[in-house]
Amino acid sequence: MSDVCAQNGLRSVETAKQMLIDSIQPITATETIPLAQACGRVLAEPVLAALDLPPCDNSAMDGYALCGDHQSYTLIGKSLAGHPFDGALEPGQATRITTGAAVPAGADRVQMQENCSIEADQLTMSRPARPGENIRRRGEDVHTGQSLVPVGAKIKVPHIALLAGAGVAEITVYRKLKAALLSIGDELKPIGTPVSELGDGDIYDSNRIALRAALEQLGVEILDLSCWPDQPEKIREAFIEARDNADFVITSGGVSVGEADFTKTVLQELGEIGFWKLAIKPGKPFAFGRLPKDKGETLFFGLPGNPVSAIVTLDQLVVPALEKLRGTSAEHRHPPLQTRARLLNNIRKRPGRTDYQRGFTYCDSDGIQVVETRGIQGSHILSGFAGANCFVVLSREGGDCETGDWVTIEPFNAPLK
Numbered sequence: 001m002s003d004v005c006a007q008n009g010l011r012s013v014e015t016a017k018q019m020l021i022d023s024i025q026p027i028t029a030t031e032t033i034p035l036a037q038a039c040g041r042v043l044a045e046p047v048l049a050a051l052d053l054p055p056c057d058n059s060a061m062d063g064y065a066l067c068g069d070h071q072s073y074t075l076i077g078k079s080l081a082g083h084p085f086d087g088a089l090e091p092g093q094a095t096r097i098t099t100g101a102a103v104p105a106g107a108d109r110v111q112m113q114e115n116c117s118i119e120a121d122q123l124t125m126s127r128p129a130r131p132g133e134n135i136r137r138r139g140e141d142v143h144t145g146q147s148l149v150p151v152g153a154k155i156k157v158p159h160i161a162l163l164a165g166a167g168v169a170e171i172t173v174y175r176k177l178k179a180a181l182l183s184i185g186d187e188l189k190p191i192g193t194p195v196s197e198l199g200d201g202d203i204y205d206s207n208r209i210a211l212r213a214a215l216e217q218l219g220v221e222i223l224d225l226s227c228w229p230d231q232p233e234k235i236r237e238a239f240i241e242a243r244d245n246a247d248f249v250i251t252s253g254g255v256s257v258g259e260a261d262f263t264k265t266v267l268q269e270l271g272e273i274g275f276w277k278l279a280i281k282p283g284k285p286f287a288f289g290r291l292p293k294d295k296g297e298t299l300f301f302g303l304p305g306n307p308v309s310a311i312v313t314l315d316q317l318v319v320p321a322l323e324k325l326r327g328t329s330a331e332h333r334h335p336p337l338q339t340r341a342r343l344l345n346n347i348r349k350r351p352g353r354t355d356y357q358r359g360f361t362y363c364d365s366d367g368i369q370v371v372e373t374r375g376i377q378g379s380h381i382l383s384g385f386a387g388a389n390c391f392v393v394l395s396r397e398g399g400d401c402e403t404g405d406w407v408t409i410e411p412f413n414a415p416l417k
């Protein structure tokens, strides 16, 4: 498929994503932080295991550690978690053992207690235990010296558990990214302004708050530069402050073709536009650029003002770019999870832009994944978006869809989840 849509000449979402990824150099600065604060950060230095895990052969069950294959065993002691048996078993001997307790020397199998009968110090079983049964071997999870998590991985809860299990208290991660966030538009009023003080046509600056919430979930530090009027000299002032104090700038509004849309003009004056306008709905006027500064440059993401467009373009274009910028390696920059669902309503669509309709998906009583679009699909309609749990992704060249069609859905990820 061509990069550019035949109908409208717009660049595809896939090409734009690739252009973003190709043009971004990851940050290199790191910091060492307590493991407990590391969830969501990107590992910057290798962490090697200082011990085997499990650290010793231990029992998977509460029961009896046995030496050899016998009809009955003589009980000679016990091994409890944290209190190992101090001695070695001879053939035909057994000890009581609890889950996680060290398997005594000489024991070669563990029988769970449900299969055992005890009379005085004699143990018999309803069925024999196989050699090695219920023994968790030393080092079968992790070997001493093994790399625990690859550099460039995003630290998730299982990584935290693994690292903690290996006794790691601190790790070195890439530093947090810093975003400068601002809104542009004469009609915008900060939330908290009483309704009675809104002028004709004024609206609340909802984008800045929503984008801020999304970026904070991604662990980005925010420089909130509030909202700015549709005046090039003011916008210039805001862009310079943003450029000088952040890794990247996110604006919303003023990026289209209206007579008061100055975002691109000022971006071009202070830096360069990488690309503008994509075959994406909503979000067509998305702009990417750079603002050079004394040391390096600040990336620029100009999101459309329409509230749904701003969030969709953040999710689909900016988030993948930020993953690369913050050091996540290629193998850990997974594309968003997509699956198929059967459509419960008709959808009208004109070919020309990849459409991210807001939908609600669930598994119906027949076990089939179904999806219905939520509300009017205008890029100003937030009520439907708020009731959705997925995007219905309709291909750029595709047209209308009918009830019963199988369509691609993309469940909301963080920060939308």
Ligand SMILES: Nc1nc2c(c(=O)[nH]1)N[C@H]1C(S)=C(S)[C@@H](COP(=O)(O)OP(=O)(O)OC[C@H]3O[C@@H](n4cnc5c(N)ncnc54)[C@H](O)[C@@H]3O)O[C@H]1N2
Pocket: 183, 184, 185, 187, 188, 203, 204, 205, 206, 207, 208, 252, 253, 254, 255, 256, 257, 258, 261, 282, 283, 284, 285, 303, 304, 305, 306, 307, 309, 379, 380
């Ligand atoms: N002649 C054309 N007009 C428009 C086109 C086009 O191709 N030709 N594209 C349309 C599309 S698509 C979009 S999306 C919008 C994007 O326009 P801008 O980025 O210039 O945004 P604004 O015009 O400033 O605002 C659009 C809309 O969003 C509201 N808005 C703006 N900022 C906020 C905010 N911070 N919080 C909440 N809502 C905000 C604003 O009031 C407008 O209603 O352009 C179309 N026009």
Ligand code: MOO
Pocket: 280, 281, 282, 283, 284, 285, 304, 306, 309, 379
């Ligand atoms: O692309 Mo605009 O975001 O459709 O409204």
